[in-house]
Amino acid sequence: MKRTVLYYGIALALLLGFLKYIEYRYMVRDLSIEFYLGIVALFFSGLGVWAGLRWANKHASAAPKDTAKSIVFLSPTPDLEATLAKLGISKREHEVLCLIAEGHSNQEIADQLFLSLNTVKSHSSNLFSKLDVKRRTQAIQRAKDLGLLSSSAGTFG
Amino acid sequence: MKRTVLYYGIALALLLGFLKYIEYRYMVRDLSIEFYLGIVALFFSGLGVWAGLRWANKHASAAPKDTAKSIVFLSPTPDLEATLAKLGISKREHEVLCLIAEGHSNQEIADQLFLSLNTVKSHSSNLFSKLDVKRRTQAIQRAKDLGLLSSSAGTFG
DNA sequence: GAAAACCTCACCCGAAAGTATGAATCACTC
DNA sequence: GAGTGATTCATACTTTCGGGTGAGGTTTTC
Secondary structure, X not given: OHHHHHHHHHHHHHHHHXXXXXXXXXXXXXXXXXXXXXXXXXXXXXXXXXXXXXXXXHHHOOOOOOHHHHOOOOOOOOOHHHHHHHHOOOHHHHHHHHHHHXXXXXXXXXXXXXXXXXXXXXXXXXXXXXXXXXXXXXXXHHHHHXXXXXXXXXXXX | OHHHHHHHHHHHHHHHHHHHHHHHHHOOOOOOXXXXXXXXXXXXXXXXXHHHHHHHHHHHHHHHHHHHHXXXXXXXXXXXXXXXXXXXXXXXHHHHHHHHHOOOOHHHHHHHXXXXXXXXXXXXXXXXXXXXXXXXXXXXXXXXXXXXXXXXXXXXO
């Protein structure tokens, strides 16, 4: 959390430095303060959106499907958590598992969860060993059999 | 969308006015530009976070509809061959598709069907373009939705 | 406040998957 | 016999996956 604040500080400092550089470089003395404020507003709006999305993802945890909550009647998911616990699969790993089952690439998962590609690879790798499979396609099959995919558990092929 | 931009503009204008008012009210002449920038950064960070969260919510509520669609009915697979014909998927390609859905690697499929690895790759590649997907995991999803895995693939792992 | 999970990310390396192009064989049709 | 489409296979290349290792950072728990 404090790291986020730090990043914001650094970003602001960098932006300030950049603006000063522009001023020096092109000898522009009369850049209006409104211009500065506009730039900063734009920049920090983007930063804010990014932080907001990231925060939303962290707290809403999109993957494990709150969607399941909206279709509860079909899959009561009685012992999903029990199964997960039995296999030692963490929350984050389950999220990754769901996204894998939806056919996303590791890079896409990384983008969606605001993670590094390496992190996703770590999660999936741990996941595979816990599911005792070798490939992600097998992981999908296994997950379906175990009923670990709340949302697609309904895809009762 | 443009309304959002408008709001941002208004917000910036209001903030500017507020700052000018402060300046006038308390006769503070030497408020550094960094101070202004800090205020603006803070303000628009918050605004950005808000917009980001709002955006996230909008898209989170949109997503479930897709998943719901896959649950809707247990499609009786009226005519598998008709679907295959419509998509231009040949018999051999369908075989490969089923094996892919079972989580086999290309090499395993090649061994099982007494084919070369290259051949399996050709089939799967053609398959992906016909299914309009990029990866085999997506192909599995698509195939399930289209009911192409009714017979053999099943859910046995 | 220390320990134990969990989460995050990096680097390297090899294997698997996927793309693109071309070509040979076979069956079936006009 | 030519044409068409399916099947088979090759080579070469790029991208993605997955394993292994290590190293902070955070959260939870005792």
